[in-house]
Amino acid sequence: MSLHHILLDLVLLLTITTVSVILFKRVKLGSVVGLLMAGVVLGPSGLAITEDPEGLRQVTELGVVFLLFIIGLEMQPEKLWSLRRDVFGLGSLQLSVTAIAITLYTQFLGYTWNAALILGLGLAMSSTAFVMQLLEERNETSTEFGQTTFAILLLQDIAIVPVLALVPLLSNQPTQTHNIPFWQQGANVFGGLLVVYLLGFYVVPFVLKIVVRQRNREAIAGIVGLTVIGSAWVMDTVGLSMSLGAFFIGMLLSGSHYRHYLEAEIEPFKNLLLSLFFISVGMSINLDAFLQESFQMVGHALALMLVKAIILFGLCLAFRFSRLTALRVATFLPQNGEFGFVLFSAAVATELISDEAFSWLVMIIVISMVTTPILVRFGDTLTQRLSPTAMGEDHLQTSSKRRLRSRKAVLVIGYGRVGQVVCTILERMNIPYLALEKDLDQLAAGRKVGRSVYFGDVNNPRILSAVRVHRARAVVITVGESKITEKLVNLLQSSYPNLPLVVRTRNLEQREKMLAIGVSHVVPEVVESALMMGEKTLEIVGISELESSSLLSLLRKDEYAALHLSKP
Numbered sequence: 001m002s003l004h005h006i007l008l009d010l011v012l013l014l015t016i017t018t019v020s021v022i023l024f025k026r027v028k029l030g031s032v033v034g035l036l037m038a039g040v041v042l043g044p045s046g047l048a049i050t051e052d053p054e055g056l057r058q059v060t061e062l063g064v065v066f067l068l069f070i071i072g073l074e075m076q077p078e079k080l081w082s083l084r085r086d087v088f089g090l091g092s093l094q095l096s097v098t099a100i101a102i103t104l105y106t107q108f109l110g111y112t113w114n115a116a117l118i119l120g121l122g123l124a125m126s127s128t129a130f131v132m133q134l135l136e137e138r139n140e141t142s143t144e145f146g147q148t149t150f151a152i153l154l155l156q157d158i159a160i161v162p163v164l165a166l167v168p169l170l171s172n173q174p175t176q177t178h179n180i181p182f183w184q185q186g187a188n189v190f191g192g193l194l195v196v197y198l199l200g201f202y203v204v205p206f207v208l209k210i211v212v213r214q215r216n217r218e219a220i221a222g223i224v225g226l227t228v229i230g231s232a233w234v235m236d237t238v239g240l241s242m243s244l245g246a247f248f249i250g251m252l253l254s255g256s257h258y259r260h261y262l263e264a265e266i267e268p269f270k271n272l273l274l275s276l277f278f279i280s281v282g283m284s285i286n287l288d289a290f291l292q293e294s295f296q297m298v299g300h301a302l303a304l305m306l307v308k309a310i311i312l313f314g315l316c317l318a319f320r321f322s323r324l325t326a327l328r329v330a331t332f333l334p335q336n337g338e339f340g341f342v343l344f345s346a347a348v349a350t351e352l353i354s355d356e357a358f359s360w361l362v363m364i365i366v367i368s369m370v371t372t373p374i375l376v377r378f379g380d381t382l383t384q385r386l387s388p389t390a391m392g393e394d395h396l397q398t399s400s401k402r403r404l405r406s407r408k409a410v411l412v413i414g415y416g417r418v419g420q421v422v423c424t425i426l427e428r429m430n431i432p433y434l435a436l437e438k439d440l441d442q443l444a445a446g447r448k449v450g451r452s453v454y455f456g457d458v459n460n461p462r463i464l465s466a467v468r469v470h471r472a473r474a475v476v477i478t479v480g481e482s483k484i485t486e487k488l489v490n491l492l493q494s495s496y497p498n499l500p501l502v503v504r505t506r507n508l509e510q511r512e513k514m515l516a517i518g519v520s521h522v523v524p525e526v527v528e529s530a531l532m533m534g535e536k537t538l539e540i541v542g543i544s545e546l547e548s549s550s551l552l553s554l555l556r557k558d559e560y561a562a563l564h565l566s567k568p
Contacts, residue, residue, distance in 0.1 A: 039282020072250020091155025200252030
């Protein structure tokens with residue numbers, strides 16, 4: 001293909017994708033549906049900018065890998081352990097009960113028992129990429145139903161390995177993997193997990209420490225990419241899920257003080273590849289086949305979604321979640337997942353299902369994905385109507401727990417001498433905070449005494465997104481360099497205009513600059529130090545505390561007006 005045609009395809013891709021995302025977000029169906037529709041227009045049923053949408057989808061599955069890595073960074077081992085009941089209890093039951101129900105459904109449609117079992121297991125799984133993207137867009141990953149939803153998805157990701165292993169066992173034409181002894185498969189899995197553990201716990205932090213001291217940003221970006229893709233490759237080599245490998249190493253690095261910096265570096269790649277992944281899924285839609293049998297396809301897709309939603313709702317209630325949480329989980333997870341493409345492709349290769357059945361299944365998966373945002377909006381409307389009345393005490397208890405879990409923290413930028421004092425004050429008042437510091441010695445000192453200090457070079461604006469600055473109660477900027485401070489203030493004011501800022505400056509002149517660009521809380525360090533020295537001097541010469549405090553209040557009054565008059 002010539003360069004001209006490549007550029008034309010890129011122009012078409014970007015134009016149609018941008019327009020679709022804007023339109024579908026405007027009607028509140030979300031960017032994911034817009035990306036799927038862009039894929040339909042760009043795929044074989046439309047403009048056909050690629051002849052191999054399946055190959056594109058396989059490459060862009062790395063977007064799902066990056067997404068699970070970021071989720072792992074936010075899921076510390078103790079937090080995962082606290083979800084063990086939801087992961088292994090609720091998640092296992094959801095997969096088992098739903099798989100049995102769908103197996104019976106597909107047997108009724110005429111499939112053999114072994115093909116029906118694979119279809120039941122594959123269709124019982126939901127879309128990690130789709131659901132987590134929706135939760136991220138809505139800032140609901142940390143809510144009770146968001147954590148419950150994630151726990152179910154995590155169990156499904158873990159279950160991918162044994163489910164894939166079932167395909168050759170159920171087929172009349174078993175592959176070579178069927179001949180691999182069980183002990184050897186177990187040893188391979190253990191070896192893969194051990195390699196990823198050593199990488200995440202020892203190798204990656206050690207290498208990062210070296211290149212961070214060198215301030216080599218290009219090398220840091222390379223190490224982050226190599227970490228994610230390398231762990232995915234190791235897991236894929238031993239027969240495990242690539243996404244599971246990325247999640248595992250992300251979780252191992254979640255306690256590292258580089259955690260937010262790693263997320264900032266990987267975020268652009270995740271966004272690009274995940275967008276292309278949804279576009280490639282849209283390209284899988286065969287419009288001709290859909291138009292010919294649309295009624296049956298939509299009917300089966302909605303029937304399967306209804307089965308999953310009912311089971312999810314019932315199981316959540318059985319696990320003593322409130323009706324509100326059960327309803328939200330049931331509206332987020334009834335779609336079928338991207339793992340179905342992989343599982344059903346393997347089933348076709350071993351002749352468990354036909355090519356025609358595979359095309360049907362792809363369409364059902366895509367229809368369920370497209371329908372999910374509509375179902376989520378329906379769930380939102382229903383919960384808003386039910387929560388004031390039908391939820392009663394359950395809803396109040398859930399809301400109060402959620403408020404306690406989501407207390408907003410203060411973001412302190414700079415953990416030097418001023419930042420340390422601010423953190424001490426916040427600690428004494430039991431106010432949660434998170435501090436960013438790029439000096440490794442200062443950072444190590446803070447971590448040594450157990451403070452929430454993380455590596456973060458604020459010259460990289462993505463670090464602010466990684467620490468969820470939009471959720472902060474306030475941002476305290478204690479950086480000494482005036483140029484960096486001014487750049488930070490401009491960025492925060494343009495991106496988060498309602499975010500309260502407290503800014504440190506060296507003197508009154510710098511303070512005037514900050515006030516001129518709209519910062520309302522500016523503390524001139526030199527002036528405040530001089531005022532404190534003056535107060536101590538007055539105390540020594542016998543002036544009462546009341547008189548000295550009154551004088552200092554007068555000098556601070558009206559934005560240090562008296563001190564401005566005394567300038568030469």
